[in-house]
Amino acid sequence: MSAISIVYTILYYAATAILILGVANKVIIYAKTPAPLKIPTTPAPVTRMGVIVRMAKEVALFYSLFRANKWIWLFGWIFHFALLLVLLRHLRYVTDPVWWWVNLIQPFGKYAGFAMVIGLAGLWARRIFVERIRYITNPSDHLMLALLVGIGLSGLAIKFVSHTDVLQVKSFFIGLMTFDLQVLPGDPVLLIHLALVAVLMIVFPFSKLLHAPGIFFSPTRNQVDNPREKRHLAPWAAKLERD
Amino acid sequence: MADFDVPELKEYPVIPILQEDVMAHSKPYVAKEEFQQQLSFPGELVENWEQVAVKELGDLTKKYRSLKVFLDSCVKCGACTDKCHYFLGSADPKNMPVARQDLLRKVYRRYYTFAGKYFPKLVGAVDMTKDVLDEWYSYFHQCSQCRRCSVFCPYGIDTAEISMAAREIMDKVGVGQKYCNEIIGKVFKIGNNLGLPEAALADTLEGIEEDIEDETGVAVKLPLDVKGADILLVTPSADFFAEPHVDGLIGYAKVFHEAGANWTISSYASEAANFGMFIGSYENMREVALRVRKAALDLGVKRIIFGECGHAWRVAYSFLNTLAGPFDFLDPNYPVPQHILEYTHDLLEKGKLNIDKSLNDDKVLTFHDSCNIARGSRMGDKPGGQFTIPRDVIKAVCNNFYDMQQDTIHDSTFCCGGGGGLLTDDLMEIRVKGAEPRMSAVKNVVEEHGVTHMAAICAICKTQFSKVFPYYGFTMDQVISVHQLVGDALMLSGQKSDDEEVEDEAA
Numbered sequence: 001m002s003a004i005s006i007v008y009t010i011l012y013y014a015a016t017a018i019l020i021l022g023v024a025n026k027v028i029i030y031a032k033t034p035a036p037l038k039i040p041t042t043p044a045p046v047t048r049m050g051v052i053v054r055m056a057k058e059v060a061l062f063y064s065l066f067r068a069n070k071w072i073w074l075f076g077w078i079f080h081f082a083l084l085l086v087l088l089r090h091l092r093y094v095t096d097p098v099w100w101w102v103n104l105i106q107p108f109g110k111y112a113g114f115a116m117v118i119g120l121a122g123l124w125a126r127r128i129f130v131e132r133i134r135y136i137t138n139p140s141d142h143l144m145l146a147l148l149v150g151i152g153l154s155g156l157a158i159k160f161v162s163h164t165d166v167l168q169v170k171s172f173f174i175g176l177m178t179f180d181l182q183v184l185p186g187d188p189v190l191l192i193h194l195a196l197v198a199v200l201m202i203v204f205p206f207s208k209l210l211h212a213p214g215i216f217f218s219p220t221r222n223q224v225d226n227p228r229e230k231r232h233l234a235p236w237a238a239k240l241e242r243d
Numbered sequence: 244m245a246d247f248d249v250p251e252l253k254e255y256p257v258i259p260i261l262q263e264d265v266m267a268h269s270k271p272y273v274a275k276e277e278f279q280q281q282l283s284f285p286g287e288l289v290e291n292w293e294q295v296a297v298k299e300l301g302d303l304t305k306k307y308r309s310l311k312v313f314l315d316s317c318v319k320c321g322a323c324t325d326k327c328h329y330f331l332g333s334a335d336p337k338n339m340p341v342a343r344q345d346l347l348r349k350v351y352r353r354y355y356t357f358a359g360k361y362f363p364k365l366v367g368a369v370d371m372t373k374d375v376l377d378e379w380y381s382y383f384h385q386c387s388q389c390r391r392c393s394v395f396c397p398y399g400i401d402t403a404e405i406s407m408a409a410r411e412i413m414d415k416v417g418v419g420q421k422y423c424n425e426i427i428g429k430v431f432k433i434g435n436n437l438g439l440p441e442a443a444l445a446d447t448l449e450g451i452e453e454d455i456e457d458e459t460g461v462a463v464k465l466p467l468d469v470k471g472a473d474i475l476l477v478t479p480s481a482d483f484f485a486e487p488h489v490d491g492l493i494g495y496a497k498v499f500h501e502a503g504a505n506w507t508i509s510s511y512a513s514e515a516a517n518f519g520m521f522i523g524s525y526e527n528m529r530e531v532a533l534r535v536r537k538a539a540l541d542l543g544v545k546r547i548i549f550g551e552c553g554h555a556w557r558v559a560y561s562f563l564n565t566l567a568g569p570f571d572f573l574d575p576n577y578p579v580p581q582h583i584l585e586y587t588h589d590l591l592e593k594g595k596l597n598i599d600k601s602l603n604d605d606k607v608l609t610f611h612d613s614c615n616i617a618r619g620s621r622m623g624d625k626p627g628g629q630f631t632i633p634r635d636v637i638k639a640v641c642n643n644f645y646d647m648q649q650d651t652i653h654d655s656t657f658c659c660g661g662g663g664g665l666l667t668d669d670l671m672e673i674r675v676k677g678a679e680p681r682m683s684a685v686k687n688v689v690e691e692h693g694v695t696h697m698a699a700i701c702a703i704c705k706t707q708f709s710k711v712f713p714y715y716g717f718t719m720d721q722v723i724s725v726h727q728l729v730g731d732a733l734m735l736s737g738q739k740s741d742d743e744e745v746e747d748e749a750a
Contacts, residue, residue: 026315033308036525038561039401041393041618043626043654058397068322068395076320076397126321131261133321135336136345138367140358141319206357211398214316219309220399225621227561228578231568236306240529 005172005184008194012176015201022205023213030217036234044225051224058221071126079119079148085112086155093170094177110159117152120145144207147200154193164190247672249714250332250679252686256650258325259334266335269673270377271384271665274419281428282527285417292416293371297354299412300347304355310408313400314351317341323392323400328657329385332676337382340392340402346378347409376418383409384420385673387663388521388554389614394654406663407523414522422667423518430531435480435514441468444510447483455493461735463500465492465508468542472507474499475539477559477580478550479515479702488705491551491724497733498587498726501596506548512538515555516702520562521664532558532566535580545574548581551724553613553701554662556582560620582622584700587729588632591639597734600642607643608728609694610634611681611708612656613701627653633700633725640732645692651684659699661707674707675714682715689717696723 045051057063062080066073089109092098124145127137158164164187175182184190203209216222233241276286289295304311323340325331330338337343345367352359352368359368369375388403413419429438439447448465455463466472476499482492499506512534519528539547547570549559559580564570570579578585590596610633622628630653638644651657660677688694699705699722709719 030308030312033305033311035308036306037565039309039404039619041390041399041401041654042621042629044621046624046626058399062397064395064399065320065322065397068326068397072320072322123320130321132258132324132336132339133319135261136319136321136324136339136341138319139364140362140366143365208316208318211316211318214312215398217308217312218316218399219312220393220401225626227564228580230564232565234306237525237529237565240526 001181001183002186004186004191005181008172008184008191009176009181011195011198012173015198019201019204023210026205026210027213027217030213034234034236035219035223036237038223038225038227038232039219040223040225041220042225044223046225048224051222055216055222058215072123075119075122075126077119078115079123082112082116082119085109086116093166094173096170096174113152113156113159117149117156120149120152124149140207144203144209147196147203151193151196151200154189154196157189158187158193162187162189247675250676252679252683252715254683254687256325256331256680256683259331261336262334263336266329266333266338266385266673266676267378267381269385269670270381271667271669272421273380274421274424278421278424278428279414279417279419281431282414282419282424282524284414284419284424288417292376296376296412296416297350297371299415300351300408301355303408303411304351307404307408309401309404313344313398313404314348316398317344317348317400320397322395322397323402326392326395327386327402328389328391328660328680329387329673329677332660332679333385333673335385337378338385340396340400343382343386344400344402344405346375346382347405350375376413376416379409379413380418383413384665384670385677387614387658387660387665387677389658389662390618391614391655391658394618403663407520409523410521411523414524419522420664422669423522423664427518427522427527427531430514430518430534434511434534436516436518437480437483439480439483439513441510444483444508444513448508451489451493451496455496459735459738461500461738463493463496463735465496466506467508468510469505469507470541471543472505473544474504474506474546474548475512475535475542475544476506476508476548476550476583477512477515477535477538478508478583479552479555480513481702481706482550483513485702485706486709487720487723487727488551488702490727490730491705492726494724494726494728494730494733495550495583497730497735498583498590498596501733501735502590507542507544509538509542511541515549515552515559517555517558518664520554520558528558528562529566532563535563536567536570539570540572546577546581547573547579548583548586550583551700551702551726553615553703554619555702556613557615557619582632583726584632584636585622587726588623588636591636596729597736598640598732599734600640600732602732603641603728604643606641606696606723606728607645607692607694608637608641608723609645609647609685609688609692609697610637610652610725611647611659611697611699611704612652613699613704614656614658614662616700617654617656633698637698637725637728640728645688645694647684647688651680657681657684659701659704659707660711662701662703666703666707675711678707678711678715682711682717685717686715696721698723698725698728700725
């Protein structure tokens, strides 16, 4: 095993642990923190099923964002949908045999990388050129975009410019999963791509990327509008009643 | 008439060019020690206030999932940046919802996140300092908690929740707002925001009864503290004397009279408003809400109906059951509580009210959706009933009605500019500027359809518009209660029509 393979082995075990434990920790905190009052943004669904539909519209179509701003919606939705395709396509590097539906989306996933970068570029341009958005931007917001664009461009470079031994890459990742460690090819573009992805995994639980689990816990979107019919009492509020 | 520039009204919404800190000088009066202590808050800035504030912030993120999730989730996408009426009217970028949230978020990040602790510059995290506190005091009192931003946020982040938390923290370190805290103290002591004691309230109601009888010849009663009444009416105390509110109260009384209802007002709970929500204090909001429960129990009523008020209806509809429930001692055939518009709407649908729409033919109406009703509550049993029921009632009693532009009504409605505890003279500039988006929409509908009056269903909206309409070239009497329209078109049993009166006089 080369030194690089060892470094990346450790890096990916660490990044995976941080991502899973970090996000799990946050999700547990969100789930455990009480929502003491009914605060859905109304009109809101009056049934649980209605809430599932509302949440699905938000997660899949970015419905509220669509109402708010068509440009942000367009770039944001393109980026996220393309990212989803790209991620699903990447399942082929960690499954053997490759699932049939992963093969099915392979041709789309290949080009989704471009869409992803275009979406990010649009969002970044707005961050730079729209005065209001520039005002609310911190350095970390630029860095996050840089990181994602870096991942996208390096990934595209591997696919379309500077190929690597993907079969060996696949062996490396399946090896990680089965604790049967394998060698990673030493192509610089691949190493950059994988390093950036690991950084993304590590910063995920400590950054605004928490919006991904966060939306599911947003009381304005996930509450049923039934306060007159059903009493809603948080444990700390119930304690006030006993005192 | 103003020592500041009144914004120009626009044909369509224009996003202003940023003018940093133009509203930084706007600050309401600070609450004096006695008012702070009535609410169990320290009387002045406590010694180690920085630590107290930071600790309180941490505690609040453990008590409110909304706060925790909202502070973590914002990606600074900018969707909300052009949605706040105070930003549109003032151009101050700190009035953009995300920027307002960031005033609190930057402190949260500094003390409660890994990135903020070790890389503060990177994520815009800052220490809790006096400058930060001053900025909070200014800008968290330029938010009316209207929730318009939360409609458009992809994660539903509601700046109202952040504002409430910030105000709670400021109260806990001893820097409360005079207007809200003094008023809550009055409710605790006397029973209503105005500090109107029982005797004065009884006098006022008697006077209103006389006025109605003089005008209609019918003895319509406004009962006070009647034990064993069926219905307890809880209405904002402004309805007892302010214009145009009182005409709405007369409308409720006429409707109750025609329905043959056995109803009463309570002097103990003579206030629908609950400013405990504005200051984000669950405990104080609960104390105020419990007065309604006690009044209902003491008077032995079967139903509770709330009068026209925006945030009061949000607290009543969304929170009352939680804060002061369960209401299993009331008649289970009716929702608890009910809105007066739900009650009137039901009577109109059943044809139980004798309406002569032509009596409102001197007016062309439009309707202002109150923010807290539109985005924080419901009427009826279907989502969106809070939009259809008031309009149905208006259309049932008026021939001429036109809505304002789509993006300024329903859940996109603009706040009047005076909600959230800002309805005080020391905040006049931001109130006038914040009214600009609504005033522009009014102007357009006036020019397009010849609208003469705007109906409202909130005591704060009515007061605010009466005050700011003149700044924009309108008159204060163009603001009207929905139940005034109902009352004016309602033919009371035994009431003589105008023609008959003329004959009487001739005889």
